[in-house]
Every structure is written in C-alpha cells, then in structure tokens.
Amino acid sequence: MHNQLKFRLPDEYNQQQLTSALADHYVIKKELPALKRMAIYDTFDWRLFNKSFVLYMSEKKLFLRKLFKNALIHSAAITSPPVFIRDFPDGELKERLSPVLKMRALLKLIELHSRLTAHRILNQDDKTVARLVYEEIKPARGKNAPILAIYLWLQPVKGYTKDCQNLTKHLEEAGFAACKKEDIYFKAIEVAGKSPGSYSSKLKIQLDPAMRSDEASKTILRYLLQIMKINEANLEKDLDTEFLHDYRVAIRRTRSALGQIKSVFPQNTTGRFKKNFSFVGKLSNQLRDIDVYLLKEDVFKAMLPPVLRNDIDPLFDYLKKKRSKAFKHVISGFGSDKYRKILQDWEAFLDEPVQDPPLASDADLPIITLAKKRIYTQYRRIVADGSQILENTDDEKLHALRIECKKLRYMMEFFSSLFPRKKINSLIAQLKTLQDNLGDFNDLFVQKKYLLNIAEELPVTGQKHKKVLVAIGSLIGTLGREKQIIKDALAKTFTNYASPPNKKAFSELFASGQKETVP
Amino acid sequence: MTTLAIYSNKGGVGKTAAAVNLSYLAAQTGAKTLICDLDPQSSATYYFRVKPKLKSGAKGFIKGGKQINKSIKGTDYENLDLLPADFTLRNLDAAFDKLKRPKERLGKIIKPFKAEYDLIIFDCPVTISTLAENIFNASEFILVPLIPTTLSVRTHRQLLSFCRKNKYDTSKIYAFFSMVDRRKKMHKELMAMMLKEFNGVLRSLIPYLSQIERMGIDREPVAASAPGSVASKAYQNLWAKFQEATLANPSI
Numbered sequence: 001m002h003n004q005l006k007f008r009l010p011d012e013y014n015q016q017q018l019t020s021a022l023a024d025h026y027v028i029k030k031e032l033p034a035l036k037r038m039a040i041y042d043t044f045d046w047r048l049f050n051k052s053f054v055l056y057m058s059e060k061k062l063f064l065r066k067l068f069k070n071a072l073i074h075s076a077a078i079t080s081p082p083v084f085i086r087d088f089p090d091g092e093l094k095e096r097l098s099p100v101l102k103m104r105a106l107l108k109l110i111e112l113h114s115r116l117t118a119h120r121i122l123n124q125d126d127k128t129v130a131r132l133v134y135e136e137i138k139p140a141r142g143k144n145a146p147i148l149a150i151y152l153w154l155q156p157v158k159g160y161t162k163d164c165q166n167l168t169k170h171l172e173e174a175g176f177a178a179c180k181k182e183d184i185y186f187k188a189i190e191v192a193g194k195s196p197g198s199y200s201s202k203l204k205i206q207l208d209p210a211m212r213s214d215e216a217s218k219t220i221l222r223y224l225l226q227i228m229k230i231n232e233a234n235l236e237k238d239l240d241t242e243f244l245h246d247y248r249v250a251i252r253r254t255r256s257a258l259g260q261i262k263s264v265f266p267q268n269t270t271g272r273f274k275k276n277f278s279f280v281g282k283l284s285n286q287l288r289d290i291d292v293y294l295l296k297e298d299v300f301k302a303m304l305p306p307v308l309r310n311d312i313d314p315l316f317d318y319l320k321k322k323r324s325k326a327f328k329h330v331i332s333g334f335g336s337d338k339y340r341k342i343l344q345d346w347e348a349f350l351d352e353p354v355q356d357p358p359l360a361s362d363a364d365l366p367i368i369t370l371a372k373k374r375i376y377t378q379y380r381r382i383v384a385d386g387s388q389i390l391e392n393t394d395d396e397k398l399h400a401l402r403i404e405c406k407k408l409r410y411m412m413e414f415f416s417s418l419f420p421r422k423k424i425n426s427l428i429a430q431l432k433t434l435q436d437n438l439g440d441f442n443d444l445f446v447q448k449k450y451l452l453n454i455a456e457e458l459p460v461t462g463q464k465h466k467k468v469l470v471a472i473g474s475l476i477g478t479l480g481r482e483k484q485i486i487k488d489a490l491a492k493t494f495t496n497y498a499s500p501p502n503k504k505a506f507s508e509l510f511a512s513g514q515k516e517t518v519p
Numbered sequence: 520m521t522t523l524a525i526y527s528n529k530g531g532v533g534k535t536a537a538a539v540n541l542s543y544l545a546a547q548t549g550a551k552t553l554i555c556d557l558d559p560q561s562s563a564t565y566y567f568r569v570k571p572k573l574k575s576g577a578k579g580f581i582k583g584g585k586q587i588n589k590s591i592k593g594t595d596y597e598n599l600d601l602l603p604a605d606f607t608l609r610n611l612d613a614a615f616d617k618l619k620r621p622k623e624r625l626g627k628i629i630k631p632f633k634a635e636y637d638l639i640i641f642d643c644p645v646t647i648s649t650l651a652e653n654i655f656n657a658s659e660f661i662l663v664p665l666i667p668t669t670l671s672v673r674t675h676r677q678l679l680s681f682c683r684k685n686k687y688d689t690s691k692i693y694a695f696f697s698m699v700d701r702r703k704k705m706h707k708e709l710m711a712m713m714l715k716e717f718n719g720v721l722r723s724l725i726p727y728l729s730q731i732e733r734m735g736i737d738r739e740p741v742a743a744s745a746p747g748s749v750a751s752k753a754y755q756n757l758w759a760k761f762q763e764a765t766l767a768n769p770s771i
Contacts (some may be wrong), residue, residue: 158600159569159592188618382766384538444586 004070005168008182010175015117015134018152021174021229022132026121026167029128033117034082037140040112040188041082042196043104044234044243049196051100054185057081064093068183082106085239101286103295105240110192112148112184121167129163131155137184139191148187170282199230203244203253203413203505209368214245214264214354216367220414222350224250225343236331241291256410260374263362273354276342283333287326289450290319303478304471312471314460373417376510378408381476385497390491395445398490402438409435423509430497437486437493444483446478520633524641524658528651529674532664533697535562536731536741538642540754541761543740546599550637553591553600555629557654558644559610561604565592568611568738569603576607581614583628588744597745600636625653647681655687660764660765663722664697667709675717689718693764695757696724 009018022028038058042048048055052067063075074093085101088094114137121130133153139145146424154171156164172178189196205223207216231247255277258270293300297316301309333339358364382404389397409431416424455472458465496502525538535558541553556563561571569592575580579586591600615621629639639743643654655661663678665671675694682689694717700706725731730741730750737744742751 125568126572128593159590342727 003156005154006179006182007154007171007176008457009152010177013175018132018134019119022119022121024169027123027126028132029120029122031118031120031424035116036114038114039081039108040109040185042109043106044239045104045199045201045246047100047102047104049133050200053086053097054183055097060408062088063094064096067118067185068181071253081108087226089244103240107239107429109194110188113138113140121163123163127158129157129168131157131465137188139188148185148191149182151184152177157215180292184238199386201227201242201249203416204261205355205414206417207415207417209366211367212354212363213261213365213367213370214356214358214360214363217257217261217264218350218354220261221254224254224257225347225350228254228343230482232334234273235334237328241295244284244286244288244291247285248281248412251277252406253410253414254406255281257414259412260378260407261370261414262374263360264365264370265363266359273346273349276346280339280342281381283339284330287323287330290323290326293319293323293447293450294323300475304474308467308471308474311467312475314458314464314468315454315472318454318458318460367415369419371411371418375408375411375415378411379506379510382408386498388495390494393487397437398487399442399445402435402442405431405435407439419509423505427505427509429504434493434497437490441486441490443477443484448479448483451476451479520637520639521660522629522639522641522658523660523662524643524654525664525733526641526643526651526654526658526661527663527665528645528647528678529666529671529672530645531729532671533725534664535566535642536734537662537664537695537697537725537754537757538640538691539563539566540740540742540751541758542599542638542640543596543742544637544755544758545640546596547742549598551598551635552638552640553602553632553636554640554642555602556604556642556681557644557650558604559606559609561606562605563642564739566734566738567592567601567602569594571604571606573603573605573607576605577610577614580605580608580611581618581624584631586723587628587632595739608690609642612646613654617648618700621649622652623656625650626657629657633665647678652685652687654669659691660761661692661696662761663692664725665694665713666698667696667703667706667713669709672709672713674717677714680719693719693721693761695721695760698727700727706759719764720755721760723753723757723766725750725757726754 019028036058036236038056041055041057049067054065054067056063057078060077060079061079064073065071067075074096076089076091076093078087078089081085082088083105084103085094085098106206114135118135119132119134120128121132123129131154133155135149135151135153137148138149139148152171154164154167176303186196203223205220211219223246227250228247231243231250235243235247257275258274258277259267294316301312304312325467354363362370382401385404386401389401410430412424412428412431416428437482451472455469460468523541524633525534538554539617542552546552554563556571564571565697573588575582579590587602588707589716590744591602592599593599598719615624618624632639641654641658644650646654663675665675679689679692681687694713696710696713699710699733710724711756714722727749730745730748734741734744741748745751
C-alpha cells in the first residue's frame with residue numbers, strides 16, 4: 001500500500017472498542033489476525049540510519065523505506081538473512097544500497113512481532129471500499145515483552161477515495177490522531193538496548209580552547225582508546241573487515257597524536273607509549289594487508305584480460321588460507337600478557353589527573369595555541385616538501401609526503417571543534433583530495449611489491465603455477481600504468497593545495513600569533 | 520508486462536469465470552494485475568461487486584490515460600484491480616471504426632498501464648469484428664475456452680482461419696477445455712480430436728461444476744471463496760499449464 005495512513009489510538013482505546021465504534025456507522029467485516037515477523041538491519045556503524053534508511057526483512061522479503069515514511073522504496077525476495085551486499089539479489093535494492101553498505105556486514109538489530117487484524121469496510125454491495133488494520137507490535141523475544149506500539153492503518157482501495165475521506169474524517173472526530181512524526185524504528189532499537197548512530201568511525205571530540213594542552217590531549221587519546229576497545233571486542237566474531245580497520249586507524253591516530261602534539265607529556269612517557277603502540281599496530285599488519293587484497297579481488301580480476309581471470313584464483317585461495325592463520329595470530333595477540341599490560345598501562349596513564357606544576361614544557365599551554373601552532377607548522381612543511389618532491393618525483397619521497405599529510409589530517413580532525421566548523425571542514429576536504437591522490441599512488445606502489453613477494457610463496461606447481469604467474473605479471477603491469485596516470489595528476493592536485501588562496505585560508509585560521517608566513 | 524485475452528467467438532463458454540479466477544490467482548502470486556472487463560454485459564465487474572460504470576463511458580475509455588485511471592477500482596484482493604465495464608461499451612466497434620488505425624486502439628489505450636501492472640487480462644465479449652482485431656493486436660497471448668462440442672470445434676476453426684487470412688500470429692492462441700462433463704463419451708472423444716487438430720491446446724480442463732455457477736451468488740472468484748475446491752484446483756492447474764506453455768514458447 002503506497003498511500004496508507006497511520007493513526008494512533010486515543011488513550012485506553014482497545015480493539016473491541018474500535019470495532020463497536022465503527023459498527024455504528026459502517027458495515028465491517030473483521031478478518032482473522034495475521035502474525036508477521038520483522039527483523040531490522042543495519043551495519044555496526046549505522047550506515048543505513050545515517051542515510052535515513054530502514055531496512056527490514058519480513059516473510060522472506062527485504063524492504064527498504066525512509067525513516068518516518070511508510071512508502072517502500074524497494075523490496076526484494078531473499079532466501080536467507082542478508083549479511084553482505086553480495087548476498088542481495090541483483091536489482092534496484094542492491095544497486096541502491098551497494099554504495100552505502102560497501103564492505104560492511106549487516107547485523108540484525110532487533111526482531112519484532114506484529115499482529116495485524118484487518119477490518120474491511122463494506123458498501124451496500126458488500127464491496128470492500130477501505131481496510132482498517134489494527135497493528136500491535138512487540139519485540140519477538142520474551143513472552144511478557146511489552147507492546148511497543150499500537151497503530152491503526154487506513155488502507156485506501158483504489159477508486160474509492162470518497163469512502164476513504166469520510167472514514168478519515170470520522171476517525172479524526174473520534175480522537176484518532178494521524179501520526180506522521182513517529183517511527184516504530186526508534187522504539188524498536190531502544191528496546192534492543194541500542195542507540196542509532198551511537199558508533200561512528202569519525203572523530204567527534206569536543207574541546208574547550210582554554211583547556212590545558214595535556215588535558216586536551218588526554219581527552220583525544222581517551223576517545224581513541226574507546227574506539228579501539230569497541231572494535232577489539234567485536235573483532236573476534238570476524239563479521240567483516242572494518243572492525244580491524246577502525247581499530248587500526250585508532251592506533252595510528254594514537255601514535256600520530258603522541259608524535260605530533262609535542263611536549264605535553266614527559267618525553268620518556270611519550271617514548272614508551274610510542275614504542276608500545278608500534279608493537280600493537282604491527283600485530284595486525286599482516287591480517288589487514290590480506291584483507292585489503294581480498295576486498296580487491298573483483299577489482300583486480302576486472303583489471304585482467306578475460307582469458308587470465310580464472311588463472312589468478314590460486315592467489316586468492318592462498319590468501320584466504322593465509323588469512324585464517326593471520327586472524328588467529330591477531331586474536332592470540334590480543335590475549336597475550338604483553339598486549340593486555342600495554343593497554344592497561346595506557347588506560348591508567350590516561351585516567352591519571354594532569355599534574356600541577358606541569359611535567360612538560362607545553363603541558364599547560366591553552367590547547368588552541370598549541371593546535372594552531374602544530375597545524376600551521378605541519379601545513380608549511382608539506383607545502384615546502386611537496387614542491388621539492390614534485391620537481392623530481394620519487395616514489396619513496398611521495399610515500400613520505402603522504403605520511404606527513406596524514407599527520408596534518410589527524411591533527412585537523414582532533415582539533416576541529418576549536419575552529420569554525422565550515423572553514424575547517426572545507427580545508428579538511430581539500431586535504432582529503434590530495435591524500436586520496438597520494439593514497440592511490442601509494443596503494444599501487446605497495447601492491448606491486450606485495451604481489452611480487454607473494455608470487456614467490458604460492459604453493460602451486462606446474463602449469464597452474466605458470467598461469468598464475470602470468471596473471472600476476474599482467475596485473476602488475478596494469479597497476480604500473482595506473483600508477484603513472486595518478487602520478488601525472490598529482491602535480492595538479494598539489495598545485496591546487498599549495499595555491500595562494502589556500503595558503504591564505506590556512507594562515508587566517510591557524511597563523512594568528514605566529515609571525516611566519518607560508519613560503 | 521504481459522497481456523492476456525480470455526477470448527472466444529462463441530458465447531457461454533466460461534470466459535468470464537476463467538478471467539476472474541485466473542486474474543485472482545495471478546494476483547495471489549504477487550503479480551500486480553489488472554482485469555479489464557470489455558464486455559458490456561459486465562459480468563466480471565459484477566463478480567467483483569463493482570458498479571458497471573466508466574468515467575465518461577465508452578468515450579472516456581477511448582480517450583484512455585487519466586480517464587481510465589479514474590475508472591479503475593481496487594478489488595477486495597491484494598494486487599488485483601479492475602477496469603469495470605460499462606453498457607456504452609456496446610458501441611465500441613463503431614467508435615473504433617471512426618478513428619485512425621482503428622484496429623490498434625486498444626493497445627494504445629492500455630499502454631500507459633504497462634508500467635504499473637505486471638499482467639493485464641482482458642475479459643472479452645463475443646466478437647470477431649474490429650474489437651476482436653483490437654484484442655488480437657493488443658494481446659501477447661489469447662486463451663480460448665473450448666467446450667468439447669462440435670459447434671465449438673467449428674467456431675475455433677473459424678477463428679483460426681480468420682487469423683490466418685488476416686495475418687494474425689496463430690502461435691499466440693492457446694486453448695483449454697471448459698465446462699467438461701467427463702461422463703459424456705462425446706466430450707472425451709472430441710477432446711482427443713481437438714488435441715490432435717489444434718496447436719496450443721493446454722492439457723487442462725475445467726469441469727462443468729455447480730460451484731462455478733454459484734459465483735453469481737457469492738460474487739467472488741471461486742479460487743478465493745473455496746480455495747481447496749475442485750473448481751479452484753482446476754483453475755490453479757489451468758494457470759500453471761498456461762504459464763508452463765508460454766514460458767516454453769520459443770517465440771516469446
């Protein structure tokens with residue numbers, strides 16, 4: 001039904017009252033109640049909710065609608081509950097959600113039971129001119145679960161508009177309120193103990209400009225530790241690759257913060273934790289590498305000429321085997337004494353109150369001052385380095401430039417609450433363009449190396465071995481050509497980034513109090 | 520979208536009963552279905568308890584588009600809508616003849632509804648004039664109920680020779696046995712003969728049943744009012760056989 005109306009029942013109104021109230025005015029035929037199960041899905045990081053989508057499965061069908069809307073956007077038949085977008089049947093629904101879900105797994109947020117009782121409103125020919133459906137919604141689990149909502153749906157029948165209008169008027173007079181600003185989604189998610197949008201891999205750190213720098217740093221680092229913990233706890237289930245990814249980004253950001261927000265903690269403390277997090281990061285390097293290649297399986301295959309596409313399968317089979325070992329390595333690493341001690345030590349340090357007098361030279365500087373100084377210095381460094389590197393492009397140096405950009409990006413994100421939102425976001429967006437370009441370049445560089453190495457380890461022999469080597473060779477060739485294309489584009493992206501208006505924007509936002517200007 | 524005409528140039532053979540039940544069964548499988556009652560006697564419309572009234576009558580019908588959309592009524596069943604008949608449809612032939620390309624009007628009229636419906640079923644009046652040619656042009660498939668009698672054989676031969684003469688594709692014509700009394704020896708013999716003589720005869724038969732006649736009292740498809748009944752099962756079987764045959768037809 002596309003244009004059905006939803007009403008809320010007046011207080012203390014039950015189904016029986018409804019039936020008898022209607023019977024005074026209409027000939028009604030009550031049908032047998034029908035039970036429907038309905039499960040709501042989203043990814044761990046609420047990708048659907050963030051786009052105002054509600055995806056649910058009922059009676060072997062998937063339905064997509066927008067929050068607060070009853071009309072369905074798409075639906076599709078499906079035999080088993082969906083996990084990845086590749087499990088969806090080909091069609092509009094898959095096309096719509098593919099760019100939203102990407103590689104993330106869907107989780108069942110809650111299962112609901114809905115009990116629907118239809119009342120057909122008949123005219124003098126006993127023809128149905130409208131349906132009133134009384135719906136009771138409950139969580140599926142728990143016998144005594146409370147009723148989450150009772151709705152009355154008015155479903156018009158095509159060609160009987162007048163009857164429907166009369167009925168609407170009648171219901172409104174009887175105290176039924178049309179509820180447009182209500183969605184069962186929220187009540188259902190709440191009863192499941194979840195809160196929509198509660199997790200995001202994006203940083204949302206609120207700082208006060210006058211805050212002491214060591215205090216602000218700890219706020220940032222505590223936030224990152226939370227992200228690490230949340231993802232670490234879910235990693236064991238191995239639902240998708242992104243728990244590990246988010247976990248690793250949090251580690252990288254932590255290491256970057258320790259290195260970039262200088263002189264806020266005693267040097268030996270910073271040094272010790274930097275070393276510790278380097279160890280923690282390395283623990284999962286191999287697993288992430290493999291994940292990246294497996295995620296790219298289709299992309300890589302598409303790069304190959306069709307005749308070679310199946311020949312490369314031994315590579316991916318090998319990587320899949322290797323992955324399960326790498327995964328076990330990470331999980332056992334998480335259980336190790338050394339790892340647990342590092343994290344405990346870190347948490348204890350972050351929970352310690354900051355000391356007076358401060359333990360490091362910049363510890364009691366207002367964070368706004370330190371943030372401006374660090375961001376501006378880093379920007380100038382990138383502009384200076386980048387100009388030199390692009391004159392005689394060198395793969396290794398471009399890699400170094402990418403790391404410097406990443407450091408700047410992290411700092412701008414850590415401190416974004418200290419600056420006007422629009423301005424800083426636009427500068428971050430610009431930096432992102434440059435980073436994407438450098439990132440693509442680096443990926444291709446690293447992939448080439450990785451493929452060359454892995455080709456030597458492949459446990460295949462004979463004809464198959466020859467074939468897979470030819471396929472890998474062809475892939476490396478394509479990657480090399482792509483790399484050149486990206487390299488050519490890089491100069492332009494960088495020129496934009498170091499352009500006078502951009503330099504001005506940076507200096508306006510971050511240079512106050514500093515005399516230097518961008519060279 | 521598929522268009523199917525339940526058609527016969529002989530009266531009283533069970534066209535409307537078939538059209539009503541098949542459209543109901545199709546809608547039950549989830550196909551968005553529209554049944555168009557083209558018969559001014561409006562029996563299909565009556566079975567669905569809808570008033571036999573078109574907005575602006577046959578004139579509105581010929582205009583098509585919005586005029587028709589306003590006339591379409593939802594039935595009591597999910598996915599099934601009805602375009603009611605109207606007594607003024609009795610002049611449809613004459614009205615078509617006054618227009619350009621008079622044999623392609625029906626196809627034009629239903630064209631806007633092809634996006635909205637998965638299946639359009641025509642319940643046709645007895646005709647072999649301009650309206651019949653409109654039906655042949657507008658329908659992907661034509662399904663003819665055949666009573667196993669000599670007169671039925673004659674009319675079906677007439678239909679086929681008319682189609683051949685006027686270059687209508689006879690491979691889209693399917694038939695099924697209707698109002699069959701299996702106790703009658705003649706029915707059996709004629710069915711065997713017709714299966715031999717005609718292409719596209721489905722191995723499916725609707726028996727002569729009072730249950731089907733009762734539809735006039737119940738005003739419901741028998742497949743809905745008595746889903747487990749012999750009559751309902753016969754229509755289910757017919758729908759399955761029709762789908763089998765059309766899916767296997769390489770010309771589609």
